[in-house]
Amino acid sequence: MSAASGRRPVVVFGPSGTGKSTLLKRLFAEHPAEFGFSVSNTTRNPRAGEVNGKDYHFVSREQFLEAVARSEFIEHAEFSGNMYGTTVRAVKDVAEAGKTCILDIDVQGVKSVKDTDLGARFVFVAPPSEEELERRLRSRGTDDEASILKRLQAAKSELEYGNQPGSCDIKIVNDNVDNAYAALADFILGREAAH
Numbered sequence: 001m002s003a004a005s006g007r008r009p010v011v012v013f014g015p016s017g018t019g020k021s022t023l024l025k026r027l028f029a030e031h032p033a034e035f036g037f038s039v040s041n042t043t044r045n046p047r048a049g050e051v052n053g054k055d056y057h058f059v060s061r062e063q064f065l066e067a068v069a070r071s072e073f074i075e076h077a078e079f080s081g082n083m084y085g086t087t088v089r090a091v092k093d094v095a096e097a098g099k100t101c102i103l104d105i106d107v108q109g110v111k112s113v114k115d116t117d118l119g120a121r122f123v124f125v126a127p128p129s130e131e132e133l134e135r136r137l138r139s140r141g142t143d144d145e146a147s148i149l150k151r152l153q154a155a156k157s158e159l160e161y162g163n164q165p166g167s168c169d170i171k172i173v174n175d176n177v178d179n180a181y182a183a184l185a186d187f188i189l190g191r192e193a194a195h
């Protein structure tokens, strides 16, 4: 089955703290067999119990950089001296395993997916307001002040991009979480376009 014949990937984007993980966690919990995340490539060493191809595709730095040069990545970044990234191939693998791949990525990643033949659908999750976004980031308690300010700064361009006409197939304002979830599930499960 091709990715375009019913297993089109779904890209979920929006500012940090807007509630993407909250909504996706619920989607996965309610439909465990339907959805999958892609397996990332990394140059870091496997930890005990990690399985190559399942937890990550473990590759050398040289292999990783060759794949970057061949434009195989949707997004990639370096953290603590190790490289991590998502390839187009890894997304196609999820569809070929009969699942809908969900990508939770930033605007750079969104633009890059649009340059591929993945045939993805795009969901923009927006906060009710910038004030509420800040409140959620603070009350989540996972970030220090510098990280919160960085996320709020990045939020501006995410919002600007998401609000541009044509940037997404659906905009969901995550005001009430039950309503937002219903809108997300309806879009993803109920209105899968047959291409």
Ligand SMILES: Nc1ncnc2c1ncn2[C@@H]1O[C@H](COP(=O)(O)OP(=O)(O)OP(=O)(O)O)[C@@H](O)[C@H]1O
Pocket (backbone or CB within 6 Å): 014, 015, 016, 017, 018, 019, 020, 021, 022, 023, 136, 137, 139, 140, 174, 175, 176, 177, 178, 180
């Ligand atoms: N509708 C909502 N109303 C109030 N609080 C919410 C709502 N949705 C999510 N939250 C809370 O807001 C915080 C941020 O949510 P979450 O971590 O899901 O955001 P995110 O978009 O996945 O962020 P990141 O991109 O940083 O991973 C969490 O504490 C979550 O419980």
